[in-house]
Amino acid sequence: GWTAPRLRSPEAADRWTWIVLVAYAQLRLARPLAEDLRRPWERQVPPTRLTPARVRRGFSRTRATMPVPASAPKPSRPGPGRPPGSKNTHRAPHHHVGKHAETKGRKPVGAACPG
Template sequence: MEVDKIIRLRSNLCLWTAPPEYSGRGRRRIHGRKFKLLDESTWDEPAQTIELEDEKLGRLKIRLWYELHLRKSPLHPMSVILVERLKPDGSKRIAKPMWLAFIGKSMPSCTEIFQYYLRRFGVDHWYRFAKQRLHWTLPKLSTPEQSDRWSDLMPLITWQLWLARDIVKDNPLPWQKTAPKLTPGRVAQSIGAILAVIHTPAKPPKLRGKSPGWKPEQTRKRRINYPVVKKRTTTRTKKQPQPA
């Protein structure tokens, strides 16, 4: 996909630098030197080093390297960023450093790129809230258009819960403590009282009568049946020892 991507790398990964220029003999080299994230002796001089003070994280040290790649993808270079939290005296903290990789065309500055990555935690929590509390993936819809309309309701419902947080009264469950600031989940738990006052915009149901039935000139279409996707987990059977 032609989009800018920020990816977190595991700390024991081994990367490779760009290969040197062709010497004129033999096969061209694909990889350069090893760049082990755990071994600082294999690191090259960073292209950029910045130290800054963050309001929440404290003092940070950010280093940047260009043109690194994985062993199986030498044709896809990436920029690697190391974010370290420092003590007030400048020494490293016990917390593990955070390695990030940027793949794309327009790379943001080092002071912004790690903040973009930290925003993913709020996004991940929203996806979890939409699936578990708003039942995003619960309906079994028939067409992609129906799925799109149902998905469009999720952010609208979230904004309604967010705007109603100041007018609802907290209604905790017996095992929950009172919260000074209500989360969207707690607002959804207490918004029933507001809905009972403002009522629903839907029209009241009509009385049951004789249905006019299906029009004779109207053609019917059968519902499309899609193949069922089954996932099977293979269990390894232990070999029985053969008698001697």
């Protein structure tokens, strides 16, 4: 409902009010398209008298009857890549790991000096 969230600022409350109004308007406009998916204890009503809760229940089935606004995806193929038989001229970069083996009698490189 409209009073369910606990909003901290007046701007957030204003945004929430507009969201609730837009959702309610969408349900009112979708009323002629929605099916009456009623529960066993609910009476049948004409489509013009559906409540917002009943419209919301039947709203998911309206998508099958609506046209799709997007066009079909274009078929695509992978790019040509490197021609067969040619060698790769760009070698992969190799980065120095930065580790050194510890030897006897010497401090490892990068060890802090005491004191």
